[in-house]
Amino acid sequence: MQLILDALRGNRDDAPARRLIEAFGADPVETTARRIGEPAVFSRHLRFASGGEIVLHDDAVIAVILHLTANPFTPRGLDAAEWIPRIDNRATFAEFKAVFDVPWRFADGDRYFILEGAYLRPEFVKHGGRRPGDLQRVAFTVDDPKDTCRPADEDCPACRDLIARTEEGAFDVDNTVSSLLSGVGTGVLTEARGAVSLDDIRLLHASALMERVESQVTCTACGRVACLTLYRDSSPTFGYVSLDAALRRPLEAIPPVEQWADAARIADARDAMRYVDHEPGSWFLVEQHGDLYLDARYTINSMVDDSCLIRLNDAERRQYDEAGRDSLTALARRIDSSSPHREESPFHLRNLLRHPDGGRDYSAEFRVAIAGHTWLARQKQAAAQRVRAASASDG
Ligand SMILES: [Zn+2]
Structure with a gap:
């Protein structure tokens, strides 16, 4: 486990990360690379046949995931006992609690422990954690899980490619709105109540009545919430947050439709x-x-x-x-x-x-x-x- 904790925050080419890569089996069987969000972060996932996974953001190690069950890149998954003292693949949440005698908190249905300089999140099957065999993964992260999504969800096929960019790589707001709308249309995404509707976000932003106009869509596959935010006085942003973090985001009240919409939209609103x-x-x-x-x-x-x-x-x-x-x-x-x-x-x-x-x-x-x-x-x-x-x- 010390090997993991030492590698976190460091650069991929630093000695601790190299040691961890060696321990996971030297050569990743799968590597993904994508730019996430706006401002963009360059994310890479290195996955090893042993069941280890290293997540890098702009070349810094931000998470290490131990996959404990078989999945497409690992035939068996890791043996937790080799990595975490007194924890094995059949550990329950109660056993984690006994081993890690430190405070724990909730994040989006999971519970996690606050270690020195890192967070440890055992990921069980949904609503699980009481029975041996519920444990699926253990994630070590640099960022507080309360404020971020599960690192594994960065690769969610349903929502990883929502952002649109121009050929030059610039953030393309119009096409991002279209991409979100088409996701809502096919039922992969749902618009969050309380946020600005995707149909209205451009009009509201153009009206300059609100300082910050935000639409939120929830991914039905992984549960992450994608937030598209247009500011009156600064550049637009796009990012993923957990459902709990989405609820903590400030949302301005929406001014009456007559003040910002076109005639057709006002007629709709009257109806x-x-x-x-x-x-x-x-x-x-x-x-x-x-x-x-x-x-x-x-x-x-x-x-x-x-x-x-x-x-x-x-x-x-x-x-x-x-x-x-x-x-x-x-x-x-x-x-x-x-x-x-x-x-x-x-x-x-x-x-x-x-x-x-x-x-x-x-x-x-x-x-x-x-x-x-x-x-x-x-x-x-x-x-x-x-x-x-x-x-x-x-x-
Ligand atoms: Zn998703």
């Missing part, structure tokens, strides 16, 4: 759902063509929640007219306790997100309606709750 009110952590109310829609959050179990969007019926509207927003909180509570994902719930078939009428994409329309509102605060709250619940169940 579209629009935000009316919301209760943090519970519900949103939106309006369209005189109809009111309630989006109510409900829990499936302690780890998973979802939302149910219904069109208010006459009785519910009357209650809202008479009792105001309290009636919506009560209605949201009834929806939650009826478990609308189950067929027995009276709200099951009314959920327009699952049973849309007229083939409409209510989810997308609703997302646009609440963009720029306090959805983000609600997500942060939910994420914090999940972390608390997970630490409690972990003991």
